[in-house]
Structure formats: structure tokens, C-alpha cells
Amino acid sequence: MSMLHLVNKSPYENGNLNTASSIMQSGDVLLLIEDGVYGAVKKGKASAMLAGHTVSVLGPDLAARGISEDKLADGVTVVDYAGFVDLVEKNDKVQSWL
């Protein structure tokens, strides 16, 4: 049983990424969407929260915000909306940290 965690806010705006990353269980997946993608930028302090977790970001949201994929923290994978759907299907349930 695994959970897909969605975070859609910047970690510099509020604590949602902090809550999600600290409560996630082994085997869970974190998908950053909308403003949440800022959390995956390697040079940003918040990317430290991603360590040890399986993390993906939504490509269209990266591109919209001018973040090139080479700026991402190590190990973060990029998915499109089809990939987003796949992640929802593959994990048992979705937790949106709003």
C-alpha cells in the first residue's frame, strides 16, 4: 500500500512540503505540481526536504515557471499530465496537502 502525496505550494510560501515530507512513509511518492515545483530546485534550501523520498515534478508547471530540468535536485523525475494520471493509478490513494 503506498500513497501519492501532492504538494502544490512553494515551500517558501507555507509548510505543506514540510508536512508532506515529514509524514510520508517508505514507498510513498511525492508529486510537486503548480507552485510546488519550486521545492525541487536544487539550489533552493527547501530541496533538502526531498532527501530520501521518491519525488516527481509536473513538467508543464516547471516550464511555465522557467525552471529548466537541469536545475532540479538529484533524483527528481519529471512527468507530464499522463504521468500524473499513472502515478495516481499506481498508488493506492492520493493525499493533497492543501
Next chain:
Amino acid sequence: MKFTIQVNEGPYQHQSADSAYFFAKAALEKGHEIYRIFFYHDGVNNGTRLTTPPQDDRNVVARWSELALEHGLDMVLCVAAAQRRGIVDDGEAQRNGKDATNIAPGFRISGLGQLIEGGVQSDRLVVFGD
């Protein structure tokens, strides 16, 4: 798989409605079933037909209506949230003495039970919000 999608925010103010739309579209393209899209909180504002967005920007409401029409989707606006925010269909206009309706095509107004039922009947609930 059967998905129920919950949309908590209105058009334009937040990206939630856009994300929900693209997620729904991708799910349908992959052959999944969207059991219901339930609009709650300010999300009910996705269902007003009175928006006039700028010509060079996406028409969030019309986009929902088109998707619903193309795929026979069940798009529900929560009645309590809609009453609070002034999204009105014929039934609500009559019941509450309103002199106009403004619901967009493809949407219907119904109770919170529809969200719960979506959770019961679907394989996945995906919530988009603030």
C-alpha cells in the same frame, strides 16, 4: 479506473481548476472513467456561464462545458456552496426567489452526498485546491 475529482477553487484565482482540467483530460485520454467532478468551496464558480475572459486567454468555464459534453461527464456544483456564492439554476432560482440563473452548460447543482458517493464508488479521489 474510476476517478472522482474534487475542485476546491474558482477559475483564474488559483491554478487548481486548470490542473484539475488537464488531469481529467489526461485520464480520459488514457481510457479511464471520470465518475464525477465535484466542485466545492469557491470551485462552484467554475460553473457560471457569465464569464468573459480576455480573448487571448483560456476560457476555463467553456473548457469544462466542452469536456463534459464531449465525454458525458457528471460535473456537480455543491448546492450549499453554490447558494452561498450565487451560482443558480432553474430549480434554485424558483426555490430561493432569484430573478436569474447563471449555470453553465454541462454542470448541475446537487448535494454534498454526491461527493461522498463519488468517494464510495470510485477507485481514486483526487482533490485540487489551495
Next chain:
Amino acid sequence: MAEQIKKFMYINRKAPYGTIYAWEALEVVLIGAAFEQDVSVTFMDDGVYQLVKGQDTSGIGMKNFSPTYAALGDFEITKIYVEKESLEERGLTLDDLQHLVWEDEDEDWAEKDSIRLVSRAELGEVLAGQDVLFNF
């Protein structure tokens, strides 16, 4: 009413009154109670503020809906998780919160505590065991 019973978890992470989420989330919980699922409710992060005692909204002109939490027991909602770290961060203890109870008809209507104080780690386990997660 339902063919199957799923574990439904309603998660509250926002403070009351500053936004409508706390109240409109409660409305979902109450309506949802009629659907005979296995319901739990979580209060964490700023959501713990929803349960703070002594709310007086007369000065802000909003309806004080906090008495509604006390009715959750009557709706057979008996599993209310409150996260310990969220309370501590905010300088709160259980004493600051309403004492929520339910009456166990199998034990002669004995009054029992609905609130389960859990650590973040414990809450993670609880969430992992749910089927459907509602967020507002």
C-alpha cells in the same frame, strides 16, 4: 446505503474563520456520516485551532460553528485524531481544546473520549491505513 465500507478520512489543516474551509469541511463530515462508511477525522497543522475552546465570533460577525464539533459523537464519528506536534508548535495542550466525546451504546451509553492524541509518525500510519482522503 452503500455496498462496501471504505475507510474515509477527513483532514483539517486550516484555522477557522480566516477562510471558509474549516466550516465547509465540517459540513462534508456531517453529510458523510449518513453514508455508513468507516469515518475518521484529523486535525493537524493549523487545523488544531478549530477545536480551541471559547470561540466568540460576535465581533467579527460570523457564525460561531464550534459547538458543532461537540455533535460529532452523535453522528457516530468517534475517531478524531489530533496531532501532538501541531499542538506543541502552537503552544497548545489538549486542555485548550473542546473535550469531544461519544456515547457507546454497547457499554450502557458510557461516555468516551473521541480525541486520539497522536504523534506525526503515528498519524502517518493512520493515514496509510485509510482508503479515501478528503482535503479542503
